[in-house]
Amino acid sequence: MNITMSARLRHRLLVAPALLGLALAAACSNSSSGGGNSASSVPTLPAACAKYQPYAGHAGTKVTMFASILSPESDSLEKSWAEFSSCTGIKISYEGSNDFESQLPVRVSGGNLPDLAIIPQPGLLAQMVKTGKVVKPPAQTVANEDQWSPIWKTYGSVNGTFYAAPMSANMKSLVWYSPKAFQQAGYAVPKTWADLMSLSDKIAKAGTNGSKPWCGGIGSGTATGWPATDWLEEVVLGSQGGDVYDQWVSHKVKFSDPAIINSMQTVANWMQNPAWVNGGIGDVKSIATTTFQDAGAPILTGKCWMLQQASFYEAQWPQGTKVAPDGDVYAFELPPTTASIPRPVEGGGEFVTAFSSRPEVQAVQNYLSTADWATSRVKVAPGWVSANRGVDKSLYTDPIDKLSADALTDPTATFRFDASDMMPAAVGSGKEWTAFTAWFAEGEPIKQVASEIDAAWPQ
Numbered sequence: 001m002n003i004t005m006s007a008r009l010r011h012r013l014l015v016a017p018a019l020l021g022l023a024l025a026a027a028c029s030n031s032s033s034g035g036g037n038s039a040s041s042v043p044t045l046p047a048a049c050a051k052y053q054p055y056a057g058h059a060g061t062k063v064t065m066f067a068s069i070l071s072p073e074s075d076s077l078e079k080s081w082a083e084f085s086s087c088t089g090i091k092i093s094y095e096g097s098n099d100f101e102s103q104l105p106v107r108v109s110g111g112n113l114p115d116l117a118i119i120p121q122p123g124l125l126a127q128m129v130k131t132g133k134v135v136k137p138p139a140q141t142v143a144n145e146d147q148w149s150p151i152w153k154t155y156g157s158v159n160g161t162f163y164a165a166p167m168s169a170n171m172k173s174l175v176w177y178s179p180k181a182f183q184q185a186g187y188a189v190p191k192t193w194a195d196l197m198s199l200s201d202k203i204a205k206a207g208t209n210g211s212k213p214w215c216g217g218i219g220s221g222t223a224t225g226w227p228a229t230d231w232l233e234e235v236v237l238g239s240q241g242g243d244v245y246d247q248w249v250s251h252k253v254k255f256s257d258p259a260i261i262n263s264m265q266t267v268a269n270w271m272q273n274p275a276w277v278n279g280g281i282g283d284v285k286s287i288a289t290t291t292f293q294d295a296g297a298p299i300l301t302g303k304c305w306m307l308q309q310a311s312f313y314e315a316q317w318p319q320g321t322k323v324a325p326d327g328d329v330y331a332f333e334l335p336p337t338t339a340s341i342p343r344p345v346e347g348g349g350e351f352v353t354a355f356s357s358r359p360e361v362q363a364v365q366n367y368l369s370t371a372d373w374a375t376s377r378v379k380v381a382p383g384w385v386s387a388n389r390g391v392d393k394s395l396y397t398d399p400i401d402k403l404s405a406d407a408l409t410d411p412t413a414t415f416r417f418d419a420s421d422m423m424p425a426a427v428g429s430g431k432e433w434t435a436f437t438a439w440f441a442e443g444e445p446i447k448q449v450a451s452e453i454d455a456a457w458p459q
Contacts, residue, residue, distance in 0.1 A: 049087030055367055059089025061360040066107070067118035067350070068100035068223070073315045076381035083376070084367055090360050098221030101429045108133050113355040116364065118167060120350045121421035122155050123428045128353065129158040135354040137369075138362040141165050144369040147390040149409075155417055156351045164351035165369040166387040168377075171311040171404035172230055172346040172418065174331040178299050179324075187305075189332045193238070196335055197270070203305050204275045212279030215304035216271055217290030218440060225433030227292045228440060229420040230346070231271055231308060235263040238344040239337035242414050249422045251457050255450035264446045266337060271308075272440065279304030288441035299329060308334060310348065311404040314382055323382070324399055331400055333407065343413040348421060349387060424458050431456035 042057040069077060074096050085092055095114075097103055101124060104117055108131050119125045128134050145153050148166055156164040175196075182189070185208070190196040203213035218227040237245050240259050247253040248260060255261075271277055271287070278286045280298025287295075293316050298304035300321065307313075311331075314323055322328045336344045352368050354361060367373050371390025378384065378391060382398040385405050396402045407413060420428035432453050439449045 045087055049083075051372065052084055052087040052367075055084070055088045055090070055363040058360040058363060061089070061358075062091045062093055063116060063358075063361050063364050064114045065092055065094045065116045065118065065364075066100065066104065066114035067094070067096055068098070068120060069118065069350075070096045070098065073312065073381070073384075076315075076377065076384065079380040080373065080377040081364075081367070084373070088363065090363060092364060098223065100223070101425075102222040104128070105131075105425075108355070115354065115356040115358070115361045117353045117355065118350045119164060119353050120348060121425065121429050122158075122351070122417070123421060123423050123425045125156070125164055125351060125353060126158045127425040129163055133355050134163055135357045136161070136163060137165060137354065137365055138357075140366040141362075141369045144366070147369075147371055147388045149387065149389065152349070152387045155349065155422075164353040165365065167350045167352050167368060169347055169349045169385050169387040169404075169408055171385065171407050172309075172348055173234055173334045173344060173407070174309065174311060174313075174400075174404075175334050176296055176299065176307040176309055176313060176329055176331045177305060178302075178328060179326055179330050180328060181299075181302060181305065191335060192339060193335045193337045200270075200273075200276050200306075209302055211298075211303050211305065212276055213305045214271065214277045215279045215281055215295055215298050215307050216277060216287045217281070217292045217295030218287055218437060219289055219291040223429065223433060224288070225435075225437040226420065226429075227295075227309065228267075228271075228287075228436040229428075229432055230310070230418065231267045232260075232263055232436075233346050233416075233419045234308070234334055234344070235266045235337050236260065236419070237346055237414065237416055238334070238341055239263055239266070241338075241341050241344075242416055245416050245419065249419050251423075251454075255453045256447065261446060261450060263337075264450065268446065272443075285441055285443075288437050296329075311385065311400055314398070314400050331403065333403075341414055343407070343410060345407045345410070345413045345415045346418060347408055347415060348418040426458055427453060427456050 045053050045056050074094065078094065081092055105127065107113060108128060113133060142162065152166045153162060156162060156166055187199060190199050200213040216227065218225050220226055236248060244253055244259055253259060272284050274284055277284055280301060280303025281290050292309065296307040296309065296313065296316065299307060317323060317329055324330060352365060354365055371388045374386035374388040374391045375395060378386060378395050382401065385401055385408065393405055396405055420432050422428065435449045435452045438444050
């Protein structure tokens, strides 16, 4: 998941950038905001703010935003729009919650709607569209879609209608490790699944300082369980390929199908092996109670060697941690379970969804859909990759970002969006999460877990 994930990196945060005063107006002209003031009523911004002129005209307004993004990732989100807010006078009041996936439907049904929500699951987006509360994006946001790969537009659409502009992309098919520790132990980065399993067994048998090859955590508030769904998605894509993966997302291939049951057994052999997990934290059951944010910490203390987690996990490493091929931590691509699958890449993303058509809200929507905003986020957010093709790739100075951008844009790769994020919300961000949590916490049999998820599928 984005989770996001996503689910994904979270605590509450208000963004309150200083206003330049009523002389610095904010909001968009008709062409950029989809509505608003006449040209004569829009003041001219000073030279330092000239690039924000298309959004001028709404100084002193506030736009609320709700998402699952927590600190430290939300810190860079604040920085990315700080200049926009200062120049236009539009205050973006941001709230992040670890319970976003469950709280957004509650807020929408109760009438307590945010102006904007950053939704990481297309399935949840579809659920929100069904409420009739989602507002279609303004004309300028729609025009800006030309800067994204066409497939990303489909993920922000419901029944062929475009509702939500992509905000970010992330690479999920990564394994975090310590290059320094690997070098000292004489371990090589595995290129195949067989090599990865062999290395895991070798590390487990060595048992250096009580360490184990893998650590993991699936805790994430009401989104607990999503990292485990990623593990299954990686195996399904890497063993069955894109066609079976797509049929699984649409439930033409059920969880109880042998292809998925076998993939779940592969996950169990890997991440439920008591000899292999949960290094530096506990036993297999501890994976269910360990937050995904904390899961990788034992890598830095030598108690754990590897963590399967997305590119956005980079934001979780303590300040001062060197992330590089020769650093304290780095990542390699998770090898395909079956060698015949060309470069399987699972990715996730987030989509800006509106519940208001006020001009200042549309101004923020328009800005967040531009390459200019994406560029500003890239500059302040290591571990963040944009879906916007207008971003100069040379701006990615972070090695993980470069690796991720390469994989996500590789035309020969077998790319698929996070499956649970694509499934109906009742399943993908509902029963699958809870069932997978029980699978790890209570050791429920695989076939029982699969049956419970199939039964939850909407008729």
